[in-house]
Amino acid sequence: MNFNDYIREVPDFPQKGVVFKDITPLLEDPVALKEAARALWQFAEGLGVDKVVGIESRGFFFALLLAERLGAGFVPARKPGKLPRPTRRQDYELEYGTDALEIHAESISPGDRVLVHDDVLATGGTARAICDLVEGLGGQVVQCNFLIELGFLKGRDKLRGFPLKALITY
Numbered sequence: 001m002n003f004n005d006y007i008r009e010v011p012d013f014p015q016k017g018v019v020f021k022d023i024t025p026l027l028e029d030p031v032a033l034k035e036a037a038r039a040l041w042q043f044a045e046g047l048g049v050d051k052v053v054g055i056e057s058r059g060f061f062f063a064l065l066l067a068e069r070l071g072a073g074f075v076p077a078r079k080p081g082k083l084p085r086p087t088r089r090q091d092y093e094l095e096y097g098t099d100a101l102e103i104h105a106e107s108i109s110p111g112d113r114v115l116v117h118d119d120v121l122a123t124g125g126t127a128r129a130i131c132d133l134v135e136g137l138g139g140q141v142v143q144c145n146f147l148i149e150l151g152f153l154k155g156r157d158k159l160r161g162f163p164l165k166a167l168i169t170y
Contacts, residue, residue: 003039003168006032007148021148021170023119027061036167037065040117040145043165044070047142050112051075053103053130056082059118062147066117075107075114077130088137092129101129103137110138121146121166124158131162 006026054063067074149166
């Protein structure tokens, strides 16, 4: 299946000059959704994953499916203030400023084998923040999975040392 056929390019979103890769056509098609989930699962099959961390918000879609199929727990990584119990926070750099993500402090235990999933790998800052957070809690990142990698933004460079798979690369 050519997953590129299900990614719609939206010019000038969210700001002028950006060509946004819209994954909703893939999510809306039941066959494409099932095949994409299967392909992402095959990337992680046999890794002995204990937890799948899905990054807010579009990373949640496939992370939850992967967790179920891998027999692992699902851990949501959210913007600050969105989780109800005590959290651990990781700040990260953006092109202009900083941002942060949090997970529940007890969600990752020492020795947990963790798959990190997000919809798009762009500059790598978000995924790197989650990898650092997982490792700070004693977990081991066994792989970073992405639906799309925007290779021209070199996000892979920030994730050196972590196994990385992407279903679609631009």
